[in-house]
Amino acid sequence: MNQAMRVYERDLRNQQRKIRRRREVRRIFILAGIAIVLALAFAFSYHAFLSNANTELGDISYKYYTSIQIAPGDTLWSLADKYADKAHYSSQNQYIAEVMSINHLTGQEIYSGNYLILPYYSSEYVK
Numbered sequence: 618m619n620q621a622m623r624v625y626e627r628d629l630r631n632q633q634r635k636i637r638r639r640r641e642v643r644r645i646f647i648l649a650g651i652a653i654v655l656a657l658a659f660a661f662s663y664h665a666f667l668s669n670a671n672t673e674l675g676d677i678s679y680k681y682y683t684s685i686q687i688a689p690g691d692t693l694w695s696l697a698d699k700y701a702d703k704a705h706y707s708s709q710n711q712y713i714a715e716v717m718s719i720n721h722l723t724g725q726e727i728y729s730g731n732y733l734i735l736p737y738y739s740s741e742y743v744k
Contacts, residue, residue, distance in 0.1 A: 678705070678738045682719075689729045693717070702738045712736075 693713045701712035713725070719734050727733065
């Protein structure tokens with residue numbers, strides 16, 4: 618009977634170990650799931666805090682293009698003075714480079730009577 622009791626106790630301990638292992642594995646999976654959810658929540662909230670979204674409607678501007686006829690005495694520099702928006706172009710050179718690219722100019726020479734396409738910005742939306 619002593620032998621049977623030892624076998625029973627050993628089987629009972631083995632069953633208890635299996636139950637503890639299952640609980641530990643279940644606990645590990647639950648903790649891993651919680652960690653993943655928290656990491657994702659942190660990543661999304663961190664991105665939301667770093668967002669530079671602008672909600673003020675007054676700061677919206679639209680880019681348009683206009684075609685002008687070059688008048689006598691006009692230069693790319695004088696046109697840049699008139700049409701280049703300092704909020705969108707860091708310098709006149711940047712604006713002139715864009716105008717040259719749009720119009721396929723190889724040099725800065727422009728001639729009276731010819732037409733140029735010029736970019737400009739406006740806060741008004743035109744359909």
